[in-house]
Amino acid sequence: MSRNDVDSATGQNSSVNRIDQYRRHFVGGSIAAAAGLALAPGLILNSVQAKPDDQAVSNKNRWGLLIDTSKCAEGCTDCVTACNKKHGLNPVHGELTDAQWIRHVTLKNKQTGHQIDMPMMCQHCEFPPCVDVCPTGASFKRKDGIVLVDKHICIGCRYCMMACPYKARSFVHEAHTDQVPDAPRGKGTVESCTLCVDMIDRGDGTTACAEACTSGAILFGDLNDSNSEISRRLSSEGGRQLRAELSLNTGVRYQGL
Amino acid sequence: MKNLRYTTIEGNSPRFLGLLAIYGFFLLLGFYAFVTMEHEGHWITGMTNQVIWGLPHVFAIFLIVAASGALNVASIASAFNKSFYKPLAKLSAVLAIALLAGGLIVLLLDLGRPDRLIVAITYYNFKSIFAWNIILYSGFFAIVGVYLWTMLDWQVEKYKRIAGTAAFIWRLILTTGTGSIFGFLVARQGYDEAILAPMFVIMSFSYGLAIYLLVLMATYKWTGRELGDAVINRLQNLLGVFVAATLYFAAVYHLTNLYITEHHGFEAYILRDGGLITNMFWYGQIVFGSLLPLALVYCPRPAKSRLAVVVASILVILGGMAALYVILIGGQTYPMTLVPGYEASSSFSDGVIASYSPSKWELMLGLGGVAVALLIVTFGMKLFSLLPESLSDKVTNPHKS
């Protein structure tokens, strides 16, 4: 890796950002205080073993996120910002056409007024409707449960966006020239949260959003590993799927709804 | 009935050339819109990440649905062996091919990556209804093409019945497939309904026939051929039946939804609070698109008044566009429920009605598709002898069919 941990000079649009840099220190063992103590023990316990580069992913793992909405502060967008930075998602023509791989959603109970803040992203379903409807097979689910768009064969028909029950996908509405090396993206194709697949493949054991979340609301882990922090918390504390009635068995689970 | 003379249309009259010029103009507009959208990206159109399929899809799906319906006349002639319709069958097949081509071209040019047509053809996900539709569309061209051949070439005429029946079955599957594009979407409130597939079939009957009627009447008028009342009356009665059936399906669709509490919000949006969408529904789809045409077709009127039929057909077409607009845009602008009992809000239209305002580019692209379809029909009539020189009452002799 020729990439270096010196801060980028390029301000907000920089690709190698502090988070990236921070990750390296973090994985390297310097558990900075800012990491959020809730996250740290889990990560150390299961420090995910790096997969050899030439080994294919397998269904031994199923990656997912557990989001504890009670820890989400009102109006906090740290995870959104981190995601946008890591993937070079810059504002272009306004919220409705710009990419939003994560968005901050506020829920208000119609009767009680109870308010919940939470991040929404691709829920990485086990039975993803986007994959079913895609005419070319560009929408696909990797063996380890990550739902991706193979942008090389995406024709931009947007049927997957019609099918997604979470509105988690964005269509690239304009040409881009400011991509970061790890997140190629261009006009006319559909994209969504990749669960930071490049970080997972490298064995970083976390995602940009989980890492950026200082309150520890987002936990990344292996749902297939019963010893992982995420599995243990799910079995002891429980966690809900959004739109569970659709039986999609999502890889992203929520607490505090 | 026996000795009908089929001829091509005159290919260099000022009227013919004028028509071509008009088509050419809209073709150029459509092409210009495509080039601009392709160069700039879709942000210049009205589409957003919330309203994903916009006006081009309204046009495209209308044309595709109508294509299948335009084949009706031929189907009645061949598959059901009604000799009265036989002189009308060839135009019906060509119109079907033309409309499908026009619709598909809009669909194709509105893709994010139209340059990847080769990918769309070589990669198939067989679980996708959309991929199935690609196969259905290609098959439609092939089958209707063969069918047309059996009608034009006396040497293969003996296969006409088989080809006609195959085309009939194929096109039922095709429209079912088109309807299922929406029927299979579990995500959105307005779409997850099995009734959408048969509803699309019946919609196709009426839109396709309306277009057929207009093309037939225009051709006979502009080429100075005689078109008898017998033909018009039959076709307009048929149109009336189809329009009524479409209305029935729309009623069932909305009544079913009204029965399901979960869908009340959606129905209130379409039927009462949706502003433009609501107006489109009541005025476009119901009043002007269905009731008025029914009145025009069935109410007694001065004999031989063709104007009523023309107006009725035009209204059915516009009403059909409105109906598809309501299904497509209305279905997408209505928000999804993320967590029941909670109202959502976000930077991305969660919990609110999204807005969609079509851009001129989308309109130009859609009209370009219509121009493609009409161009193919017009050229088809010039190249092949599609229509009898006369369809006067004497010739068609309705009582013998």
Added chain:
Amino acid sequence: MNIRRLPRLLLTATLLLWSIGSYAAGNYSGPDRDENGNIVPTPKGEKCVEPTDVIRANHMKFLLHQRDQTMHKGIRTKQHSLKECINCHATPDENGKIARVFDEDSKHFCASCHQAASVKLDCFECHTDRPEDAFSLQKLPADHAMSERLAPAASRKPHVVLNSQGQQDEQK
């Protein structure tokens, strides 16, 4: 074997035949070279990832294969990775500038032959044509880099400051 792969296989085979065909036809001249016959821009390493004639004739095949391996199986070996080609091949010229693929008459390594042979690629509509270290500015300490950005255009060092907006800093 997945039936979905069959068309892809056929396509790849056709592409291959086609590329071999046009290679045999010799309708491209090879990358830009200086007077000494060295490739410009100068690659960062000594050797390519494959013998020169192999990579010249087959790089598309390697890349397309790698693409599927990475996308679908998460295999991230470096040998045929597009990112690594760029890291090694897209280096600054003597003026410190990294050429961009979509420039007219581009001096970018991956554009040199393609433009001459009229091969159209869409890869760089999505993939960046600049090496990863162009993004991390290893030569400058952070605060220095920041002041570079704020300094008037004329006083900026021409080569190291690359903004990630993608506009290669012609004027800087």
